[in-house]
Amino acid sequence: MQTATAHASMYQPASFDMQAGDWVYRGEGNANILFAYIGEGSELPGQLLRLTKRGVPQNTDINADDSDTDDSSFNKEQEKLSLQAHNNVVFTKEVIGPLIGADYILQHQLVYLSSKFIEQLSLAAEPLRPSSRTHKQIDPMQRVGALVRDMINVLELTPKQPGEHTIAIEIKPKWGFVPSSKYISQANSVKHRVCRHCMHQYLKHDKDSMSEYCPIDLFSNNCTRVKHAVDCLFDVSNDRLRVFVDGTHIAGDENGGIDVAKVPHSQQLKQTIADIILAEKLLPRLGSVQNRLDVFDIEGLFPRYKRALEAGVLTEKEPSIDDWLEAAARFRQREEQGGSNVNAPVVDDKQAALEFMISVTLKDVSVLIRIESWPSASKSESESAEGDSSSAKLPEYHIAVIDADAKKLAKVPKYLKNDQEIVDRYLETNPNVAQQKACCEQQGEKDI
Template sequence: MVWDMHVETVPELCNPTLWRYKGEGNANVILALRSPHGRFGGVVLRLRKGGVLMHGEQQTPEMPSFLISYTRDVLVPLFGNQYTGETKLLQVTPEFLQSLAEAIEPFRPAKRRHAGIDIHQEFALLMPDYTVFTSSAGVTLAVELKPKWGFLPTSSFIKPENSVKRLTCRTCMHQHLRRMQGDQTEEIIDYCPLDLFSCDESRLRKSLPQLIKLAGNKFKLFIQGEKIDIGQDGWHTRLNEFFQITDDPVNDSHQSNTLYQALIDLLIKAIANERGLFDRLRYLQKTLDSLDIEGIYMLDLIQQGQLLEPKLEEWKKTVELYLQRTQETSHMPAGPLALKDMTLDEQRQLLYEFLLSTTLKDCSVMFSFRKPDDNSDSTLSGSLFNSDDVKRLEVGNFLDHVEYRAKLLDLDPKPVTKLPYYFNLDTEIVKCYQKRELPRECCE
């Protein structure tokens, strides 16, 4: 129900010239305000694309409000409310969306252009722009990480011929399939999410440079809201705007290296400080995926194509039962026979849990950093969203300490209709990886 949500009807925001392209994923386009606009400083607009495979309910006008309820009733019980952001609805018109779609087209990467903004959506999502601090006068440095799968599956439903899954993590194996499928730009990079999830300093020191090299959707760096690619012209000068390591123009490799190391050091500290978040994310990914897709795919409800897209109430119940189960000694089904004994409700529970796990395997963590002296709270008082909630981080090095915020992004539910795709993809990933003689041993 849309009307019990807080809907912003702000005609002045429906002016396409106010917005600039900020980024996009497979399913949504993100626009940022060109400059602070009254109480709407530091805000992004998240617009659904048309024609992409999505959650069934996303096809209806109520979907944006569904996402807000989903965050409140499903994600907050799993993570607490510290990491999930605030969201509001903005009423939009087809004319406004059409103008935006035309204006952003030149800025969009070719690989995303197969689907554009769905101009028939009635509401867009307004969210804080997590790459800037609205209450600060200084420069914000933001880093977005998409860690992917943080665990090795242990399910008894994994067939012996697929046992490599217990040794090599999904992300490490997947890049080989991508490479084989013709993505020659995708160099095999030695980034293993399990190193990131370990939050261990020496493993982070090894894996962060790999993640930075991987870039794409796995590592993004923003200075004052603008995306910077490490290696692009002038990247070090932009990074220096935050670290202020030198007053001179940054023009030698020693200075660039110093800035790069300062970035790595900062990230290591921040990730270690957020060990609780990474541990929780990994724990939820793993325990919500207790059967592995191989077990999930054996369930009658899937075999007979009878699973419906969950409504909000069903998502809520799924989380309640999951939290109950993980607090008790759990008895998970251990073999195909046990699956046969399961009621339809029990099957549904595991299927929806699996979908929740899939969302958490695909979300991003956005860190935003600012220097404490930059905090001049008055700039945008009365802004649309609550004030910035920050934590203090001792850094040592060039910066004594900084303030930062960590948020989870892209926590949308995954559709039931994607389950057969997940099974086929899993089969293909394993088949492709098994051609290698020596599997990598990923370490949890």
């Protein structure tokens, strides 16, 4: 079985001339922060630098002189962070890659960073960061970051024709299946009919900001339904969709949708995005593997998780990269051998928990689509036939998955609680079965 240690040499960090002034703040999630390269060096154009964040300590001693810190614990912390950066890359490439297709994973390059570089970058980013994110800061201890292709920014190197644009679309598709798990209790049987996202909206949003978007449409591989899902995302995006024109984020309109007046040929673009999704195997694969890794549902998984903790096969410590690699390999092996009984696989408790967690990662990835030149020549010619370009040739594009890191196993109890809250709120607001939504998967479409 492949192990991370055996692959260590493939992921050796490189040394580049890293100057803080060459990088600008791009954005951040809960665990990571991104910077885009704007320098003039020849090695790094078109790259994003990904750094990890950590909670801001309440103790004001954070600014204390380094001499107060024990040297060996300092080094240990740095080593731990370097290993974490390494493991994130291995997880994305070797756990997630084979499940959805290696072509959909962006290449990552680890890179060495100096403390001065991190410090300068933190200072420069601070005024640009949203206040909702500042409870965490760039981890000052890290000495290794990850470089990844910038799918959004536009390099000046490629001269554009007048009226030509580079478009980047980021979609967070979420759960692409309606659970059929036999472990779902009778009281929660609504989970067999209404998809997670459609129910979750009632907990997350008030009536005015709810979207009609249903991921089951987006994952359906059906032209009409995929196009409808894309339209709904444009109408009310709720951070599920972000659109960038020539590297600039298009802000929402007053109704929470994408301001299409700022998006060139927006009607055609929606159709083209749907056509790209339909031309690719990514979404059907993603939905299907999310489902196959989640056969127990959180309701069936939680008792197994607890049993694994009690038996000591899982501990409070997060799984190692070798644990993840082994779980992914065992899952694939089981499937290759015919999957025994897909609905009731014979797996031990630890394996069940790790498979569930890989599914959690897959339910939270983002899909990036970059169209190099928009509108493409063939689109401009058919401009009068807006919205009816299904037979048109697709423009040159690149599609990839981002944010595919391992999630924290310790959150399993929280997932159970959240799941029940989602169901309870939905049933509270939609008590009448006849009026509940039906997010149906089409028969046969799972066999991808």
